[in-house]
Amino acid sequence: MKRGARQGGAVSTKVAGKPAVTIYEIAKHVGVSPAAVSSTLANRHVERRLAADTVKRIREAAAALGYVPNMAGRRLRAHKSATRQFDLAIVTSFEAPLPLVGQVLRALQNAVDIQTDENTRYAVSIEMFHAGRLKEKPALLDANRYHGVIITNTLPNDDAFLGEARLPYPVVVLGRRNPRYCCVLEAPDFVGRRSAEVLLDARCQRLAILHGRQLTHTTSDRLAAFTRVVRERTGEDPVVIVSSGLQPHDGAAAVEAYFAKGGKLDGLFAVNDSLAAGAYQAIKVSGRRIPDDIAVVGVGDYELAEFLDPPLTTVAGANDAMVAEAIPMLFRLLRGESDVPTEVLVVPPIFLRASTQRGK
Amino acid sequence: MKRGARQGGAVSTKVAGKPAVTIYEIAKHVGVSPAAVSSTLANRHVERRLAADTVKRIREAAAALGYVPNMAGRRLRAHKSATRQFDLAIVTSFEAPLPLVGQVLRALQNAVDIQTDENTRYAVSIEMFHAGRLKEKPALLDANRYHGVIITNTLPNDDAFLGEARLPYPVVVLGRRNPRYCCVLEAPDFVGRRSAEVLLDARCQRLAILHGRQLTHTTSDRLAAFTRVVRERTGEDPVVIVSSGLQPHDGAAAVEAYFAKGGKLDGLFAVNDSLAAGAYQAIKVSGRRIPDDIAVVGVGDYELAEFLDPPLTTVAGANDAMVAEAIPMLFRLLRGESDVPTEVLVVPPIFLRASTQRGK
DNA sequence: TGACCTTGCTAAATCCATTTAGCTACGGTC
DNA sequence: GACCGTAGCTAAATGGATTTAGCAAGGTCA
Numbered sequence: 001m002k003r004g005a006r007q008g009g010a011v012s013t014k015v016a017g018k019p020a021v022t023i024y025e026i027a028k029h030v031g032v033s034p035a036a037v038s039s040t041l042a043n044r045h046v047e048r049r050l051a052a053d054t055v056k057r058i059r060e061a062a063a064a065l066g067y068v069p070n071m072a073g074r075r076l077r078a079h080k081s082a083t084r085q086f087d088l089a090i091v092t093s094f095e096a097p098l099p100l101v102g103q104v105l106r107a108l109q110n111a112v113d114i115q116t117d118e119n120t121r122y123a124v125s126i127e128m129f130h131a132g133r134l135k136e137k138p139a140l141l142d143a144n145r146y147h148g149v150i151i152t153n154t155l156p157n158d159d160a161f162l163g164e165a166r167l168p169y170p171v172v173v174l175g176r177r178n179p180r181y182c183c184v185l186e187a188p189d190f191v192g193r194r195s196a197e198v199l200l201d202a203r204c205q206r207l208a209i210l211h212g213r214q215l216t217h218t219t220s221d222r223l224a225a226f227t228r229v230v231r232e233r234t235g236e237d238p239v240v241i242v243s244s245g246l247q248p249h250d251g252a253a254a255v256e257a258y259f260a261k262g263g264k265l266d267g268l269f270a271v272n273d274s275l276a277a278g279a280y281q282a283i284k285v286s287g288r289r290i291p292d293d294i295a296v297v298g299v300g301d302y303e304l305a306e307f308l309d310p311p312l313t314t315v316a317g318a319n320d321a322m323v324a325e326a327i328p329m330l331f332r333l334l335r336g337e338s339d340v341p342t343e344v345l346v347v348p349p350i351f352l353r354a355s356t357q358r359g360k
Numbered sequence: 361m362k363r364g365a366r367q368g369g370a371v372s373t374k375v376a377g378k379p380a381v382t383i384y385e386i387a388k389h390v391g392v393s394p395a396a397v398s399s400t401l402a403n404r405h406v407e408r409r410l411a412a413d414t415v416k417r418i419r420e421a422a423a424a425l426g427y428v429p430n431m432a433g434r435r436l437r438a439h440k441s442a443t444r445q446f447d448l449a450i451v452t453s454f455e456a457p458l459p460l461v462g463q464v465l466r467a468l469q470n471a472v473d474i475q476t477d478e479n480t481r482y483a484v485s486i487e488m489f490h491a492g493r494l495k496e497k498p499a500l501l502d503a504n505r506y507h508g509v510i511i512t513n514t515l516p517n518d519d520a521f522l523g524e525a526r527l528p529y530p531v532v533v534l535g536r537r538n539p540r541y542c543c544v545l546e547a548p549d550f551v552g553r554r555s556a557e558v559l560l561d562a563r564c565q566r567l568a569i570l571h572g573r574q575l576t577h578t579t580s581d582r583l584a585a586f587t588r589v590v591r592e593r594t595g596e597d598p599v600v601i602v603s604s605g606l607q608p609h610d611g612a613a614a615v616e617a618y619f620a621k622g623g624k625l626d627g628l629f630a631v632n633d634s635l636a637a638g639a640y641q642a643i644k645v646s647g648r649r650i651p652d653d654i655a656v657v658g659v660g661d662y663e664l665a666e667f668l669d670p671p672l673t674t675v676a677g678a679n680d681a682m683v684a685e686a687i688p689m690l691f692r693l694l695r696g697e698s699d700v701p702t703e704v705l706v707v708p709p710i711f712l713r714a715s716t717q718r719g720k
Numbered sequence: 721t722g723a724c725c726t727t728g729c730t731a732a733a734t735c736c737a738t739t740t741a742g743c744t745a746c747g748g749t750c
Numbered sequence: 751g752a753c754c755g756t757a758g759c760t761a762a763a764t765g766g767a768t769t770t771a772g773c774a775a776g777g778t779c780a
Contacts, residue, residue, distance in 0.1 A: 020736095022735095022736060022737085023736075023737065023738095024736080024737095034736090034737080034738090035737095035738080035739080037737095038736095038737055038738055038739085039738085039739090041737090042737085042738075044738090044739095048739095069736090069737080070735085070736050070737075072735080072736075072737095073735070073736030073737045073738090074736075074737055074738080075737095076735090076736075076737080077736080077737050077738050077739085078737085078738080
């Protein structure tokens with residue numbers, strides 16, 4: 001009765017390397033024609049007048065042999081020649097903040113819904129990889145899965161893989177520059193620079209930046225620009241607080257640890273909103289007030305930013321805008337247009353909220 | 361230069377009803393064999409020693425005719441007969457809270473990663489529908505797309521459609537009961553009852569429930585049980601506050617409107633965490649304190665619940681547990697096991713946090 | 721002149737499932 | 751005995767792309 005006891009077992013129990021079971025094999029096994037097997041497995045046995053006993057034997061053989069239908073074969077046959085089917089995918093890392101992925105997914109689904117008609121159909125998939133290990137997804141190199149993909153949340157490792165690999169279908173890369181593909185990214189420096197400016201304008205003196213251990217192209221750009229501007233304007237480098245992950249509790253733990261060892265700060269830039277939410281908690285628990293003791297800037301990738309207490313000032317959150325650029329771009333590539341720009345820069349909006357509004 | 365001007369245009373410019381362009385058509389057009397076209401389009405023209413001029417003509421014809429490769433054909437041919445490919449999908453509504461979808465997606469991807477080996481491959485798709493309009497996705501009835509799906513976030517309309525339609529592949533339904541399929545759901549009544557109890561134990565007297573206009577099976581169960589328990593224990597019905605959507609700002613607007621017309625309450629149950637976050641804001645803006653003036657219970661479907669101020673008490677959030685049940689179930693169905701339970705009830709955990717901890 | 725190579729291309733088999741047209745055997749009717 | 755109907759099944763074509771084996775024409779070398 002142990003629930004989930006079979007969780008780890010593979011679906012198929014066949015021995016490695018054995019050719020997959022097809023309806024022909026089942027047919028041979030039972031002693032009927034493939035037509036009979038097909039009819040049975042498609043639940044057409046009644047109208048095709050197959051004997052009940054035959055149906056039963058076919059079903060048993062299919063189960064016994066571990067038959068797995070080949071969808072490619074089915075679809076090829078079922079294909080109406082007047083419809084074009086496009087298979088699209090969003091390729092993203094597991095570790096990515098969900099809202100980002102969700103935005104892309106919803107926007108793509110919307111675009112696809114609009115374009116779907118009786119002659120054109122779309123399917124949208126998600127391909128997830130573990131951050132930095134995109135190359136362990138060799139299936140991406142197959143030309144037989146997708147008509148086009150949007151790739152996002154890659155780490156430098158992954159970018160390198162993409163640069164060498166040259167995927168055999170249209171690709172739009174979101175959030176980083178890659179010379180081999182069409183890219184949509186934040187205007188470089190903007191987020192880091194403006195975050196620094198917002199905090200400095202609030203007359204913060206000891207600035208800190210909070211980021212996760214793994215830096216994507218985007219977050220490392222934010223880090224660099226922030227650091228540069230702070231150095232220029234204050235003569236000092238900002239404190240760098242590194243969290244082990246990107247979840248709120250990671251941010252909370254990192255800031256708490258910083259306080260614990262006597263660290264000081266009065267202005268914090270968190271490279272994404274989950275971390276900012278965690279930082280909020282650590283700051284409050286330590287008895288400090290936001291924004292009077294510590295002003296905080298986040299990144300607008302979380303719809304809840306506005307509902308934190310106090311509402312979080314966000315710079316960036318250009319994701320909406322990036323997605324809005326990326327999706328038409330993908331369709332243009334699919335259409336085979338030749339004048340698709342290879343790089344689009346998006347300037348993120350800024351929302352000034354209470355977390356940086358300090359009484360003079 | 362207007363960007364996105366072509367956003368609405370279909371990818372293919374062909375006239376409706378024309379059969380799709382195949383490599384045979386291109387071949388005829390150019391005056392070569394399909395083999396030459398295939399080689400060119402697969403970028404194998406060098407090793408196949410095609411003349412540069414031929415390649416160029418083929419490429420031009422393909423572009424001119426608007427060729428869209430048929431992935432079913434490609435995959436059928438490319439198929440290694442020793443590998444079994446499983447195509448799985450998560451079917452969910454657009455309107456669903458993203459974290460729920462993300463949980464299912466990640467858990468499924470994890471399961472799939474474990475099971476992937478050289479003989480077994482998986483693809484995970486997302487199919488989105490507009491809440492209540494699942495029947496507008498007739499492709500779900502095709503037997504040629506998925507080996508199995510997990511369906512979640514349906515409205516009663518959608519459940520009715522599913523009940524009649526009988527999808528031709530294994531299905532696990534998440535969060536509601538449907539006699540035709542295997543279902544995993546919250547233990548009925550539990551969430552509504554426990555939320556009421558938590559608030560009543562905090563000595564709240566005027567209870568309210570906040571939910572979106574559209575009730576899913578799950579949320580209407582929560583509403584009903586909450587109402588019943590409140591009525592039993594206080595002799596009065598709880599106030600029902602209805603928000604137009606499920607986003608935080610919808611919750612904020614609804615609660616604000618309730619206050620505006622003089623409404624009172626000292627205990628609030630929000631049927632999901634986004635709404636609770638919005639309610640927090642409206643409550644604070646109105647000058648009331650949480651939990652002393654108003655205690656709040658949410659639903660643990662948002663990782664940020666713990667990081668709201670004050671941390672939000674959550675009942676439910678059984679999603680993790682439901683997903684943990686549903687996924688092995690799907691694999692058992694795929695394997696053709698016959699003793700798969702048709703209904704699994706999950707008892708959600710409860711996290712008591714500051715939002716219901718009232719100084720006596 | 722013949723053996724051999726290279727270039728540039730094609731014919732045909734193949735992947736798997738589905739469906740249409742049609743066959744056989746049997747029973748019943750007139 | 752001719753004819754029809756039906757139950758129960760099969761042969762073969764089909765969908766689109768890829769690849770292997772191999773052909774034809776022209777050149778090189780001895």
